[in-house]
Amino acid sequence: MSLSLNSDVSFYKLPPTFNRELLELHSLSCDINQLRETLQTKAIPPAEWALFLQQLQEIQARWTTVVQQFGQQLTGELAYRDLMLRFHENIAVFAKKWLKPSNPDDQIALEIIQKIRQFAPVVIHDTPRINKQLLEKQRWKAKLKALNPQVSPPDFQQTIFIVSAPRSGSTLLYETLMQFSELWSINGESHDIIESIPSLHPAQQDYASNCLMADKANPETIQQLKLGFTDELQNQTGDYYLNLPPEQRPTQIRFLEKTPKNALRIPFLKQAFPDALFIYLYREPEENIHSIMEGWRSRRFIAYRNLPAWDYLEWSFLLPPNWQQQAGRTLAQIAAYQWHAANSHILKDLQALPADSWRFVNYQDLRQHPHAILKQLSEFAGLTWTTRIAEYVKQGLPLSKMTLSAPAPDKWRQHEAEIMQCLPALQTILAEIQAIDTQATVLKP
Numbered sequence: 001m002s003l004s005l006n007s008d009v010s011f012y013k014l015p016p017t018f019n020r021e022l023l024e025l026h027s028l029s030c031d032i033n034q035l036r037e038t039l040q041t042k043a044i045p046p047a048e049w050a051l052f053l054q055q056l057q058e059i060q061a062r063w064t065t066v067v068q069q070f071g072q073q074l075t076g077e078l079a080y081r082d083l084m085l086r087f088h089e090n091i092a093v094f095a096k097k098w099l100k101p102s103n104p105d106d107q108i109a110l111e112i113i114q115k116i117r118q119f120a121p122v123v124i125h126d127t128p129r130i131n132k133q134l135l136e137k138q139r140w141k142a143k144l145k146a147l148n149p150q151v152s153p154p155d156f157q158q159t160i161f162i163v164s165a166p167r168s169g170s171t172l173l174y175e176t177l178m179q180f181s182e183l184w185s186i187n188g189e190s191h192d193i194i195e196s197i198p199s200l201h202p203a204q205q206d207y208a209s210n211c212l213m214a215d216k217a218n219p220e221t222i223q224q225l226k227l228g229f230t231d232e233l234q235n236q237t238g239d240y241y242l243n244l245p246p247e248q249r250p251t252q253i254r255f256l257e258k259t260p261k262n263a264l265r266i267p268f269l270k271q272a273f274p275d276a277l278f279i280y281l282y283r284e285p286e287e288n289i290h291s292i293m294e295g296w297r298s299r300r301f302i303a304y305r306n307l308p309a310w311d312y313l314e315w316s317f318l319l320p321p322n323w324q325q326q327a328g329r330t331l332a333q334i335a336a337y338q339w340h341a342a343n344s345h346i347l348k349d350l351q352a353l354p355a356d357s358w359r360f361v362n363y364q365d366l367r368q369h370p371h372a373i374l375k376q377l378s379e380f381a382g383l384t385w386t387t388r389i390a391e392y393v394k395q396g397l398p399l400s401k402m403t404l405s406a407p408a409p410d411k412w413r414q415h416e417a418e419i420m421q422c423l424p425a426l427q428t429i430l431a432e433i434q435a436i437d438t439q440a441t442v443l444k445p
Helices: 020-040 046-070 074-098 104-116 132-146 170-177 191-195 219-232 260-264 266-272 285-298 331-351 363-368 370-381 387-394 411-435
Strands: 160-163 252-258 277-282 302-305 314-316 358-362
Touching: 020 046, 020 074, 020 104, 046 074, 074 104, 074 331, 160 170, 160 260, 160 266, 170 252, 170 277, 170 363, 170 370, 191 219, 219 266, 252 260, 260 266, 260 331, 266 331, 277 331, 277 363, 277 370, 285 331, 285 411, 331 411, 358 363, 358 370, 363 370, 370 387
Parallel strands: 160 252, 160 277, 277 358
Antiparallel strands: 302 314
16 A cells, blocks of 8 residues: 655545445455464563553554544554554564664565555654653652752742743744853753642642642642752753852753643742842744654653543643543644643733733744844843844844744645645634734734
8 A cells, every 4th residue: 555645744635435445444454363372482571561562452453443433534543653653552663673784584574564554644663763751750750859958048039930832933033142151040841840840740740730730839849849940950061050169060050941731830930039020922823833743753742641431542742721522633723722821821911910021022023133133031030132143143043943844835735725624723822812913921023
């Protein structure tokens, strides 16, 4: 079976063909039987073989259900992706341990594995992308226990939080603001640090969401959070705070942080850092939703695996309230839901704060008029504007390290039909955002 795939997406659409799905299922069953017969000749320990057979049976049953439910509909994208991932992790990886390419029968079995991977309209590479977020969480679960409580965190003064929906350009703004020499950061996002504190992990509320309210910011938790930040703290030149001799460590710092999940944590952050400043980075829904979809497909932003009440192995980006209701929806609808939740929470929570504690920045203004926007942000945050900063932004801002594909005008129109179907549900929040456009908190080029 030959599939035609677009180069930048992992889901294809073909004209419906009579009984095509049934023919594929019959072929799939034959191929799996042949793979099983080849492996049956190997000296596989009985317990491993029994588990493999169980997983193989589960894959076949799940595959039949998914094909019959979705066919080639867009709503099946995540279901097919999940099938491919389960096949890779539970079947292909195990089989390849016992198959030798030099053996003709084994070579046929290896070709069957590749063929099976073409039955579903998604692409999963043999070596899935390493997900830094998940690895960092695992590292911090162990590291948090080893943090030295005798280390005194510096005084975090007027911490600057960039809050935005995922894929709104926050990394670009973050990397640009870090050109100001007085700022310190952890040179990344704080998912791992925050969620390694047990009381702040969504598991504590049965994975209801990533929302954190002010009541979670008790003194012990705040101290743990600041210790975590301090352990990773770096200045603009990359020097670690704790690597400096104690007498050279500043007792007060200006800290910059950006983590998209913080769109749902503003009440907590304001309680933990009472004099905090917030920069609300906004990106128009068409482009932003497309970029969130691109992020899901890349598998670089997997936030959780094996979530309860979610049929699939992986979930990317933030968990908004009622995220479970996204089951069975298209990837565009899920991305639109995440965009809506992030922006509505940011807007509601920031408008409850004093106007002098936050500013609104449009991503397009940042890209097209970096000098004007950065100058105003420096004045808002009390940062020192220098000729070096001016030269940095003079030629326009570089691509951020989180860029997935080359920028292009109207790139989102690759999925225009899907995205446009999502826009009517966003009209209320779009009107609310438009209503603040004349306020003093909105930066203009």
